[in-house]
Amino acid sequence: MTTAIEATEAGAPIRREPRFSWLWQLLRDPLGCFGLILVLLIVFAALGADVLSPYDYKALDIKARLASPSVEHLLGTDNLGRDTFSRILHGGRIALYVALVSVGSSLVLGLFLGMLAGYGPRWLDNALMLLFDAVRAFPVIMFALAVITVVGPSLETIIFVVVVTTVPGYARITRSATLSLKNTEFILAERSLGAGTIRVMASHLLPNLIAPLLILASMDIPVVITIEAGLSFLGLGVKPPTPSWGSILNDGYSFIRNTPWLVIAGGIPLIITTLGFTFLGEAMRDVFDPKLKKDR
Amino acid sequence: MSQNDLVLDVRDLSVSFRTGRGKVRALRHVDITVPKNKIVGIVGESGCGKSTLINSVLRLLAPNAIIEPGSQVDFLGDDVIKMSNSQLTDLRGQRISMVFQDPMTALNPVISVGTQMTDILYRLKIPMAEKRKRAADMLAQVGIPDAQRRLEDFPHQFSGGMRQRICIAMALMMNPALLIADEPTTALDVTLEAQIIHLMKELREKFECSMLFVSHNLGLIAELCDEVIVMYAGEVVEQGEVHDLFHRAAHPYTRMLLECDPARIAEARQELPTITGSVPDMIDLPPGCIFAPRCPRRYEPCDASPPEPYAVSDQHSARCFLVRDGR
Amino acid sequence: MLLYTFRRLGLAVLIVCLAMLLLLAAIHMVPGDPAGIALGPRATPEMREAFKVKMGLDQPFFVQYFNFLTNVVTGDLGTDVWSNRPVATMIGEQLPHTIALAIVGLSWSILIGIPLGCFSAVHRNSLLDKFTGVLSVACIAIPSFIVGLYALLLFAVELKWFPAIGAGDSGDLGDQAMHLVLPGLAVGLGWVGYLARFVRTSMLEVLGENHIRMARAYGLPTRRITYVYALKLAILPTVALLGVGVGSLISGAVFAEIIFARPGVGKMVVDAVNTRNYPIVMGGVLVTTMLFALSTLISDLIAAWLDPRVRQGL
Numbered sequence A: 001m002t003t004a005i006e007a008t009e010a011g012a013p014i015r016r017e018p019r020f021s022w023l024w025q026l027l028r029d030p031l032g033c034f035g036l037i038l039v040l041l042i043v044f045a046a047l048g049a050d051v052l053s054p055y056d057y058k059a060l061d062i063k064a065r066l067a068s069p070s071v072e073h074l075l076g077t078d079n080l081g082r083d084t085f086s087r088i089l090h091g092g093r094i095a096l097y098v099a100l101v102s103v104g105s106s107l108v109l110g111l112f113l114g115m116l117a118g119y120g121p122r123w124l125d126n127a128l129m130l131l132f133d134a135v136r137a138f139p140v141i142m143f144a145l146a147v148i149t150v151v152g153p154s155l156e157t158i159i160f161v162v163v164v165t166t167v168p169g170y171a172r173i174t175r176s177a178t179l180s181l182k183n184t185e186f187i188l189a190e191r192s193l194g195a196g197t198i199r200v201m202a203s204h205l206l207p208n209l210i211a212p213l214l215i216l217a218s219m220d221i222p223v224v225i226t227i228e229a230g231l232s233f234l235g236l237g238v239k240p241p242t243p244s245w246g247s248i249l250n251d252g253y254s255f256i257r258n259t260p261w262l263v264i265a266g267g268i269p270l271i272i273t274t275l276g277f278t279f280l281g282e283a284m285r286d287v288f289d290p291k292l293k294k295d296r
Numbered sequence B: 001m002s003q004n005d006l007v008l009d010v011r012d013l014s015v016s017f018r019t020g021r022g023k024v025r026a027l028r029h030v031d032i033t034v035p036k037n038k039i040v041g042i043v044g045e046s047g048c049g050k051s052t053l054i055n056s057v058l059r060l061l062a063p064n065a066i067i068e069p070g071s072q073v074d075f076l077g078d079d080v081i082k083m084s085n086s087q088l089t090d091l092r093g094q095r096i097s098m099v100f101q102d103p104m105t106a107l108n109p110v111i112s113v114g115t116q117m118t119d120i121l122y123r124l125k126i127p128m129a130e131k132r133k134r135a136a137d138m139l140a141q142v143g144i145p146d147a148q149r150r151l152e153d154f155p156h157q158f159s160g161g162m163r164q165r166i167c168i169a170m171a172l173m174m175n176p177a178l179l180i181a182d183e184p185t186t187a188l189d190v191t192l193e194a195q196i197i198h199l200m201k202e203l204r205e206k207f208e209c210s211m212l213f214v215s216h217n218l219g220l221i222a223e224l225c226d227e228v229i230v231m232y233a234g235e236v237v238e239q240g241e242v243h244d245l246f247h248r249a250a251h252p253y254t255r256m257l258l259e260c261d262p263a264r265i266a267e268a269r270q271e272l273p274t275i276t277g278s279v280p281d282m283i284d285l286p287p288g289c290i291f292a293p294r295c296p297r298r299y300e301p302c303d304a305s306p307p308e309p310y311a312v313s314d315q316h317s318a319r320c321f322l323v324r325d326g327r
Numbered sequence C: 001m002l003l004y005t006f007r008r009l010g011l012a013v014l015i016v017c018l019a020m021l022l023l024l025a026a027i028h029m030v031p032g033d034p035a036g037i038a039l040g041p042r043a044t045p046e047m048r049e050a051f052k053v054k055m056g057l058d059q060p061f062f063v064q065y066f067n068f069l070t071n072v073v074t075g076d077l078g079t080d081v082w083s084n085r086p087v088a089t090m091i092g093e094q095l096p097h098t099i100a101l102a103i104v105g106l107s108w109s110i111l112i113g114i115p116l117g118c119f120s121a122v123h124r125n126s127l128l129d130k131f132t133g134v135l136s137v138a139c140i141a142i143p144s145f146i147v148g149l150y151a152l153l154l155f156a157v158e159l160k161w162f163p164a165i166g167a168g169d170s171g172d173l174g175d176q177a178m179h180l181v182l183p184g185l186a187v188g189l190g191w192v193g194y195l196a197r198f199v200r201t202s203m204l205e206v207l208g209e210n211h212i213r214m215a216r217a218y219g220l221p222t223r224r225i226t227y228v229y230a231l232k233l234a235i236l237p238t239v240a241l242l243g244v245g246v247g248s249l250i251s252g253a254v255f256a257e258i259i260f261a262r263p264g265v266g267k268m269v270v271d272a273v274n275t276r277n278y279p280i281v282m283g284g285v286l287v288t289t290m291l292f293a294l295s296t297l298i299s300d301l302i303a304a305w306l307d308p309r310v311r312q313g314l
Helices: A002-006 A021-028 A030-047 A084-119 A122-136 A140-151 A155-182 A185-192 A197-233 A245-254 A261-288 B050-057 B085-091 B113-123 B128-141 B160-172 B190-207 B218-224 B242-247 B252-260 B321-325 C002-029 C034-039 C045-055 C061-073 C087-122 C127-141 C144-158 C173-207 C210-217 C222-259 C265-274 C278-306 C308-313
Strands: B006-019 B022-035 B039-043 B065-067 B072-075 B096-099 B178-182 B210-214 B227-232 B235-241 B310-313 B316-318
Touching: A021 A030, A021 A261, A030 A084, A030 A261, A084 A122, A084 A155, A084 A197, A084 A245, A084 A261, A122 A155, A122 C002, A140 A155, A140 A197, A140 C002, A140 C222, A140 C265, A140 C278, A155 A197, A197 A245, A197 A261, A197 C144, A197 C222, A245 A261, A245 C144, A261 C127, A261 C144, B006 B050, B006 B210, B022 B039, B022 B050, B022 B210, B022 B227, B022 B235, B039 B050, B039 B218, B050 B072, B050 B178, B050 B210, B096 B160, B096 C210, B113 B128, B113 B160, B128 B160, B160 B190, B190 B218, B210 B218, B218 B242, B227 B242, B227 B252, B235 B242, B235 B252, B310 B321, C002 C061, C002 C278, C087 C127, C087 C173, C087 C222, C087 C265, C087 C278, C127 C173, C144 C173, C144 C222, C173 C222, C210 C222, C222 C265, C222 C278, C265 C278, C278 C308
Parallel strands: B039 B210, B039 B227, B096 B178, B178 B210
Antiparallel strands: B006 B022, B006 B065, B006 B072, B227 B235, B235 B316, B310 B316
């Protein structure tokens, strides 16, 4: 937020906060701290999957099918005798990959569309807003199922669906910030001094938008991971043998009466990830946007 | 004046608020009395503790408020500070009632006026029809036409002046001994103000209750009240009979208030007079008189110790060394 | 009020039409050959052409869309690729199960979420309030299918308190209710959290308003102030929110129906995706989108009707 304050007109008092003060504020919130630890844990596990995995995630071991947790297999094995722990570590990569790519694309696309709606002509604004309303009209999973029917299940399909359904959120935030900034006096003044539209937007809009967009992004990450895992659970996500938390759950579901371990183990990383990002997002919102805090 | 003639007797009331910066001493050693059948006015700038004072009388203070030991709020012989929750419920709305500042937000928007009025009568074991009749009577008395039918209406169907009339009707539903009016006309425009003040005066006589009238409008106080209390930064700086106080204001603060009152400025001046400076920080209090930093007539004793109330006449006192020293 | 109802209804229809346009456009835009995917790699070009003609995919985009809309208006959602039964009839058979599930899920979240939110607001900053706050966030964060799977594992497979799969005997209401408990929980738990938080926030806002202070000053009983004077006002935005909730309940219902092997639109659509049964998928998406729009509409109308300021202004 320091940049946002410095970016206001010259002459106004510049309040300089110590660098990274927000990080300290975040760490002081016990839930935010807890969330950060969980997120770091997942990121670490996903990045280090190759090194940390005790087995090759594709390696079959027919003799050790559906094994319970033991010293050899920390979280047991699945119906093909593959080591669940190794598969979970590699599944984390898929989950984070889908989350980062789709949330990142949504953010960029939403920023662009939001500025277009806010700064562009009136009809374009109305058309885009109507489009966003139309996107929100679907139950997300149903939209995903329809697209999958036509183009088939794949990682790209998931990312496409997620981007389409999450873009409106980012675009709306950007649009309202653009609209409120558009007519403020100092923007008009700068434009009359000959500053280009793009430059004006970039220098004033972005600093104000970083916080709300990042908060939304960190809130969207668990949603995206849930969609990926959910579709994979339905068998409509990533193709086997690529490990996904959802497909581990799917295998576990088929053998839920034989062994509960697979379902339990498949659910834990999902819970850790969604909780971690949600707690982190909540704490970030409290730090960056005290107005939204409302007595929490 | 004997004890029995007093409805409200506040003695040595001190209230503080716990905040992140420290303890804010919002009220300090306040003594006020409200005699039977009299109207007592309280004046002062915003933030002087008027609201804290009336909220203490009803024990409606914010959760971070502390009533300091030694404080006493006697209402008809009972100490409000020592009351239990059930005694407080019994007190509020029944024996002490209140009219709020902003009639636009004082009524619940989704409950009909009739229900809100009859709800106040929940303590009475009388049939609903009877309660509704009383509510309609009350509305008629405050000048709402077609009262019976309008009980069904919701607050948004009434104008601001009408809503304040409804609030007054609600306050008088249980025929309280003391009516507290917290700037009841501030949110209304001037023509309505006169009507509401007139109505309150009339109803006070009819219902024979005492009244504590908070305002920053000196003209209103002069017109309506029998006695005046001037507050500054959590202290009572001057109090007395209304004419005596307005004509022989002893405390420099009261004098400045009177000068600032637009109604009193006879000749057209270029600019309105103001009191320079602002209300002091009530966390770190100066050792001497609280008004000293802003006082134009400050002299040696003012910074040494806080002044006591000194008598100007037998019904009029001021906390100012000027009075003691006869300067 | 009537005019408002019609205006909102018109808006809902428009949004559903637009949503379907968007869906068809998205499908049209994505690179991919629907016929190839539906018929598999071994299909001959002739078979693909025949499939396209049959599905109307050979027509220009807007003709496809127009045909789709006119068919929908006449109640024709096409026929099942494999059994040739009308899709509308098939969805009609499955829809009551999904609606029942959504209602149970919604009831779970209302019955737990709203009192929890009220409690938190009244006892603000107490230990229990903070605990409820964390619990609500956790409920929101955890995916519904995890809740479903764990509930199935714990209450049906291990403890055997509730039946695991199916919808129960069609004649036996008690049995059907038992079969709805766990799926309903899975679908509704996230919204328990949402509602608790939302009700808490709007309760706190209302409790700070002037008229509540006035009710206190009049000595009204605390219970009446909280549960009538404050809740009546705080519930209004919550009611409007419930309609939006149905959207996520439907998404959750897809998983619950798969996990608990219940009949329903969600299970039907997922099965249809696996067999490339395009008409059923489109019909299912359309019907659930309409259901979503309808519930948003109804909750908006209820919220408007509950608020005398809006009700009389319309």
